[in-house]
Amino acid sequence: MDRVPILRIGDVLLVSIQVDLQDQGVLDLQEDLAEQLSSISARGVVIDISAVEIVDSFIGRMFATIASVSQLFDADTVVVGMRPAVAITLVELGLTLGNVRTALNLEKGLEILRGTRGRTGLEWAQPPPEVTR
Amino acid sequence: MTELGTESARLEIIGDDDVVRVRQLARSYAQQVKLSLVDQTKLVTATSELARNTLTYGGGGAAEIGIVRDDHRTGVRASFQDSGPGIPDLDLAMTDGWTSGNGLGLGLSGARRLVDDFELDTEVGRGTTVTVVKWSR
Numbered sequence A: 001m002d003r004v005p006i007l008r009i010g011d012v013l014l015v016s017i018q019v020d021l022q023d024q025g026v027l028d029l030q031e032d033l034a035e036q037l038s039s040i041s042a043r044g045v046v047i048d049i050s051a052v053e054i055v056d057s058f059i060g061r062m063f064a065t066i067a068s069v070s071q072l073f074d075a076d077t078v079v080v081g082m083r084p085a086v087a088i089t090l091v092e093l094g095l096t097l098g099n100v101r102t103a104l105n106l107e108k109g110l111e112i113l114r115g116t117r118g119r120t121g122l123e124w125a126q127p128p129p130e131v132t133r
Numbered sequence B: 001m002t003e004l005g006t007e008s009a010r011l012e013i014i015g016d017d018d019v020v021r022v023r024q025l026a027r028s029y030a031q032q033v034k035l036s037l038v039d040q041t042k043l044v045t046a047t048s049e050l051a052r053n054t055l056t057y058g059g060g061g062a063a064e065i066g067i068v069r070d071d072h073r074t075g076v077r078a079s080f081q082d083s084g085p086g087i088p089d090l091d092l093a094m095t096d097g098w099t100s101g102n103g104l105g106l107g108l109s110g111a112r113r114l115v116d117d118f119e120l121d122t123e124v125g126r127g128t129t130v131t132v133v134k135w136s137r
Ligand SMILES: Nc1ncnc2c1ncn2[C@@H]1O[C@H](COP(=O)(O)OP(=O)(O)OP(=O)(O)O)[C@@H](O)[C@H]1O
Pocket: A057, A058, B049, B053, B054, B057, B058, B082, B084, B085, B086, B087, B093, B094, B098, B099, B100, B101, B102, B103, B104, B105, B106, B107, B108, B109, B128
């Protein structure tokens, strides 16, 4: 199975999930990231999920794990680009992603890692459809 | 629960890749009955959780997914069946955060919140069947 590529931009590791990952693929990515974090001194990890159509408990757990692992290597993790439908579903599923930082998009995620902004939690591109209906 | 008609398909669940197939199949039926994007996402997420349970705890099994209709609604029904160990304490298993393995314990309870109808049949030593429906509105 193809592995999700990890790009290095300066001292940030960027992962963009573009396919519907099997559970093994999720675990592989987790390991690859830990490997990279241990070998270079990265300031942070950005996981771009703008192409991801669903986040279930397995992927959600990966975000939390990567966030914790990156902390051990003195790096921060930001998940960016969550689709509104995914966010609504996550909340209803009961997945809080408490220790995972999120940002609207890649640019904001990188800003957070540069430390110019400290906001955490969900940020919406627009209010969730069910609220405005 | 409403029965599946001819617009349905059956998938064996024996590996990781089958969980992905379940998601794809659920998505395609959800689009066919024109579920809203949010409802599609909820249904697909629920089926992903249930298919993984079938695989992890049921030791594999099968999914049957298809379109259901009643007098005034159309929906997608997904059923997950295994001949695994069954669930000894259902109340406990349905509790948010309870897991017998190393999950988050959100699959069953979360899936129930994400769908409109939820039915769970289990018998220790015989297996487990979970059936869910999401209706289009
Ligand atoms: N098909 C099944 N056969 C036997 N036991 C099951 C089955 N599905 C669920 N269970 C039991 O119910 C418990 C709760 O399931 P649930 O999906 O809510 O959580 P989990 O799978 O442990 O974690 P998560 O889904 O959040 O990763 C499981 O830990 C398992 O003991």
